[in-house]
Amino acid sequence: MPKCPACNNDVRAPSFLNLDAWTHLQCAHCKARLEMIPPRSFFLGPLMAPLFVLARQGRVFEVIAFAYAFLTIFLVLFESLRPKLRLRKKPLAKPVVQLKIDGPAE
Numbered sequence: 001m002p003k004c005p006a007c008n009n010d011v012r013a014p015s016f017l018n019l020d021a022w023t024h025l026q027c028a029h030c031k032a033r034l035e036m037i038p039p040r041s042f043f044l045g046p047l048m049a050p051l052f053v054l055a056r057q058g059r060v061f062e063v064i065a066f067a068y069a070f071l072t073i074f075l076v077l078f079e080s081l082r083p084k085l086r087l088r089k090k091p092l093a094k095p096v097v098q099l100k101i102d103g104p105a106e
């Protein structure tokens with residue numbers, strides 16, 4: 001279970017795919033707003049495409065490309081199971097259009 005960086009208590013992290021829950025994540029103990037530190041392995045992803053282009057050049061490149069792809073997927077899965085948290089600094093995005101629902105009736 002990830003720890004709150006502000007008060008060091010356990011935080012119940014939502015599922016990795018539940019993005020809405022992540023945007024509203026708050027520490028239950030100190031009410032600090034939290035966000036996930038993006039997994040470092042995400043940055044390995046963009047290299048996958050050129051490697052698969054290289055893979056057409058021969059058997060050796062093919063093996064390297066597949067090994068790299070498997071390693072990247074494994075690392076992303078591994079890191080997403082153990083998310084790290086940091087304090088959210090940016091305020092939540094405000095809705096651009098504000099509806100005047102409770103204005104005076106005409």
Ligand SMILES: [Zn+2]
Pocket residue numbers: 004005006007008009027028029030031032
């Ligand atoms: Zn806390």
